[in-house]
Amino acid sequence: MDYILASIVFFLIAIYFSIHHGQSRKKRLFFSIVIFAYLFSLDIFWVADYFTGEGINDAVIYHIFYGLGGAGFKEFYKITFVGIVFFLFGVVASFFYYKTRKADYKIPPYNIGRAIMCALFFCIAFMLNPTPRSLFAHLNYFDFPFKSSGSAKYIGDEKMAALQEDFNRYYLLPKSEAKTKTHPNLIYIYAESLELTYFDEKLFPGLVPNxxxxxxENISFSNINQIIADDFTVGGMITSQCGIPLFTPSGGNSMNGMERFYEGAVCLGDFLASQKYTLVYRGGASLKFAGKGKLYTTHGFIDVKGREELLPHLEDKNNVSPWGLYDDTLFDIIYEDFMALSESKTRFAIFTLTLDTHGPDGYLNKSCRDIKYLDGSNEMLNAVACTDYIISRFIRKIQASKFGKDTVVVLSSDHLAMKNGATAILKKGDRKNLFMIIDPRNETARVIDKKGSLADVAATILSSLGYDTALGLGRNLQSHLNSLSVEFENYKKKLVGWRPVIEKFWNNPKIGTHVFINNTAKTITINSTTYKYPLLLEINKNREVRPYFEFNDFKKLTSFLVNFNPTTPFIWIDECRKISYLDTAIKDKKGYCLAMGQLGSDIVVKSIDKTMLVNTKVLDSKKNDAEVRDIFTSRMKLLRNYVYKKRYKDAWSKGKTGEIEIESVQDEKFEIRYLTNNPKKQLYRFEILIDGENFESSMIEPFKWYQKKISIPKGQHKISLHIEDTFNPYKLNTSKDNRDLGINFKINKLYL
Incomplete structure (x- = not known):
């Protein structure tokens, strides 16, 4: 905070000197742009800080570029509104500066001293600005998709060999030699954001007594630190199970387009599967979020279920939070799985992730209606108190069962809590991740204070299962060995240096002379690696493939493509209407098309109407510099014009309906979005009608965002929205309990 205040002070001083720095139109325009850039950067930081509690961190970088598909972020409408307001404030402030400086004729003439002071204070303000500071701090940790790869990703064989040799000194494969004859079953509970700081009685007295x-009564670890790329759920899972951080080599939105997730890494699941464990994952959230489902299916899990798979089995399908199943419901399902697997006499491990302590305010399930923390004014702490009850009840139930003596339960946080209703208190503590092992065979409870990280969790768990081994970069914290957090003075910096080597665990292939396209499965196979399309493949100088995927329209494939170098080879498979901007001859084609070549050279474009083997010779085409420049310039005019244009229409209705007229030039895709106000009843049925015919009926919660993608045939159409009060559908307009449903109704045309 001190940096932010200092930055704002220096910024205001710089504004003062800029006012006394001459009147030319170019100078006024320049300073107006600087003012907007500064205010906009603060806006970015404060929005990010709202989610994370620590500004722009690894989680922000990861999810901006690699996806939020499946996330439950309907509850963040308030910060969205505030962010927009502050953005508009920046626009108004910069415009006001530009116009008012023009009218002020009393300003002294140009002075070199004032000019230097103005530049100096602006530089200091931006240096102290938290957004540039955060971005520069993370620039080496994540590979920004807008930064063209080309030859930049190929660091050279000699340097790579040196990095690989250094990495191999510390990266260890798990050993299967057992130190005991018995190997108990395992239940691993990732408690969403439930960090050890909540256990501090000085900060949170009586919050988690159970x-x-x-x-x-058991073994707990008090010094588990957050390192890098482990401050968001899938990053924490990878680090704790594979002993390495999650470095992503592609721009794959949510990573769900990857058939295999970190395939080259040997993780906890791989080892347990090799020891004849049956592996099960149960999660209340979507498996699509951040590619979580692919992570588990890749690494030995044979039974993987998330929100979509579990929801049909619920008696009350409306009893869910924006993220997914409530924790009490989830643990009921897991206990049934536990009993069934125990009865089968098979060795097993069940992994799960809770949801109810997700920020900003958490979620209270039906089992916790009477649970409040202190006066109940802090919703987040109420949710933590509820989780204390739900998880402890589940653990005690496992211990009390006839199979409890054969089961080890692990409880850990997936990462430190992002910004929530308790952040101000959490920041007062020494923040550590939660990690405890409930082992029925353990007779001595103890607290282990050895410095470690989530990377050490897998090796430490294996020790309790009867295996004394390291795993990846992780070490057994119950042994005499030091963790790498102790071995290296700056462990984070060391991991960043190993990043090119760690990325290789994705096992991305090298392009050969041919690729195989399966039109039925919508996949492309390169050597033995298969990717789902639509996708964009970038090929570096070493012919290594880097895949980019598109999910939920967070970032379009063309947004990656327009930033490629003119001579960077690529393969792009997408809908023909999108690829037609490279070749108008296919604009009327249906289905998918293939584009292959270089933006500054030859490109082959063809329709994919069958399964086929495609020659990649065009990727190696060469042109002279002048030809490359001319071809590239021409193509970029078309692509950039298409990528950056956007249009939408808005409608506002102070009642039950909203209606929009649209024109579809061809069979085009649109996205419907709306937000309801806050009526007192809790559920409403809504209908989407296209040209008067019911397109979809479902239920919606008050004050929640809804979005739906639809295809609209060519021609003029009316899309209308109807919401009725399911409790009293005929008295919506005359009711006395404030059920006026204001609808912010928008439809966007989906471009590339």
Whole structure:
């Protein structure tokens, strides 16, 4: 905060000197742009800080570029509104500066001293600005998709060999030699954002009494630090199970387009599967979010279910949070799985992830209606108190079962809590990740204070299962060995240096002379690696493939393509109407098309109407510099014009309906979005009608965003929205309990 205040002070001083720095139109325009850039950067930081509690961190970088598909972020409408307001404030402030400086004739003439002071204070303000500071701090940790790869991703064989040799000194494969004859079953609970700081009685007296009691009876670890790329869920899962951080080599939105997730890494699941464990994952959230489902299916899990798979089995399908199943419901399902697997006499491991302590305010399930923390004014702490009850009840239930003596339960946080209703208190503590092992064979409770990270969790768990081994970069914290957090003075910096080597765990192939396209499965196979399309493949100088995917329209494939170098080879498979901007001859084609070549050279474009083997010779085409420049310039005019244009229409209705007229030039895709106000009843049925015919009926919660993508045939159409009060559908307009449903109704045409 001190940096932010200092930055704002220097910025205001710089504004003062800029006012006394001459009147030319170019100078006024320049300073107006600087003012907007500064205010906009603060806006970005504060929005990011709202989610993370620590500004722009690894989680922000990861999810901006690699996806939010499946996320439950309907609850963040308030910060969205505030962010927009502050953005508009920046626009108004910069415009006001530009116009008012023009009218002021009393300003002294140009002075070199004032000019230097103005530049100096602006530079200091931006240096202290939290957004540039955060971005520069993370620039080496994540590979920004807008930064063209080309030859930049190929660091050379000699340097790569040196990095690989250094990395191999510390990266260890798990050993299968057992130190005990028995190997108990395992239940691993990732408690969403439930960090160890919540257990601090000085900060949160009486918040988690039940889990603290379990902690006192078992083995707990008090010094598990957050390192890099482990401050968001899938990053924490990878680090804790594979012993390495999650470095993503592609711009794959949510990573769900990858058939295999970190395939080259040997993770906890791989090892347990090799030891004849049956592996099960149950999660209340969508498996699509950040490619979580692919992570588990890649690494030995044979039974993987998330929100979509579990929801049909619920008696009350409306009893869900924006993220997915409530924790009490999830643990009921897991207990049934536990009993069934135990009865089968098979060795097993069940992994799960809770949801109810997700920020900003958490979620209270039906089992916790009477649970409040202190006066109940802090919703987030109420949710934590609820989680204490739900998880401890589940653990005690496992311990009390006839199979409890054969089951080890692990409880850990997936990452430190992002910004929520308790952040101000959390920041007062020494923040560490939660990690405890509930082992029925353990007779001595103890707290282990050895410095470690989530990377050490897998190796430490294996010790409790009867295997004394390291795993990846992780070490057994119950042994005499030091973790790499102790071995290296700056462990984070060391991991960043190993990044090119760690990326290779994705096992991305090298392009050969041919690729195989399966039109039925919508896949492209390069050597033995298969990717789902639509996708964009970038090929570097070493002919290594880097895949980019498109999900939920967070970033279009063309947004990556327009930033490629003119001579960077690529393969792009997408809908023909999108690829037609490279070749208008296919604009009327249906289905998918293939574009292959270089933006500054030859490109082959063809329709994919069957399964086929495609020659990649065109990727190696060469042109002279002048030809490359002319071809590239021409193509970029078309692509950029298409990528950056956007249009939408808005409608506002102070009642039950909203209606929009649209024109579809061809069979085009549109996205419907709306937000309801806050009526007192809790559920409403809504209908989307196209030209008067019911397109979809479902239920919606008040004050929640809804979005739906639809295809609209060519011609003029009316799209209308109808919401009725399911409790009293005929008295919506005359009711006395404030059920006026204002509808912010928008439809966007989806471009490339």
């Amino acid at each position: 889990l603290k009691q379990i902690q006192k």
